[in-house]
Structures are given as C-alpha cells and as structure tokens.
Amino acid sequence: MPSFAIIGGILLNVGAFLTYRGKIFEAVWAYLVADLCWIAMAWERNDGWGMLFIAVGIAFGLLAFRRMHRGDMEKSLNKDDRG
Numbered sequence: 001m002p003s004f005a006i007i008g009g010i011l012l013n014v015g016a017f018l019t020y021r022g023k024i025f026e027a028v029w030a031y032l033v034a035d036l037c038w039i040a041m042a043w044e045r046n047d048g049w050g051m052l053f054i055a056v057g058i059a060f061g062l063l064a065f066r067r068m069h070r071g072d073m074e075k076s077l078n079k080d081d082r083g
Contacts, residue, residue: 008037028065
C-alpha cells in the first residue's frame, strides 16, 4: 500500500504537469491535496512542527489561489500581456 509521502509526491508531479499545460487552477488543487497527504504523513510521525509549517504553506497557497481566482494578481500568464 502506498504511503502518504508517495501519494503526495505523485500529486506534486500531477500539479507540475498541469502547470506546464497552463492549467493553473487545477494545478493548485493538486498541490493542496498533496499538502493534505503530507500533513497526514507528519501526523503519523507525530511531527507537530512539520504539520504547523505545512499548514502555514496551505494557508498561503489558499490565499494566493483566491487572489488568482478573483483576478487580483498583478502579472499575467498570457504571452500577449507580458510586454
């Protein structure tokens, strides 16, 4: 049976592939689910500091996702808008 670390690593690769394909919002979801796997892994190892730092990273990721989704980011991923 695969561990949470393996599942999280696979989801990280899925997120990277989706980012490469330009599907940023789907990639963010893959990254967030991978983070949840890593929190489960830290929980299994009784690693409180690890869970804390992963949770802080998830919070920043959710805030960035919210800003991207609302269109509040200052940079564009479109080639025409980069200047």
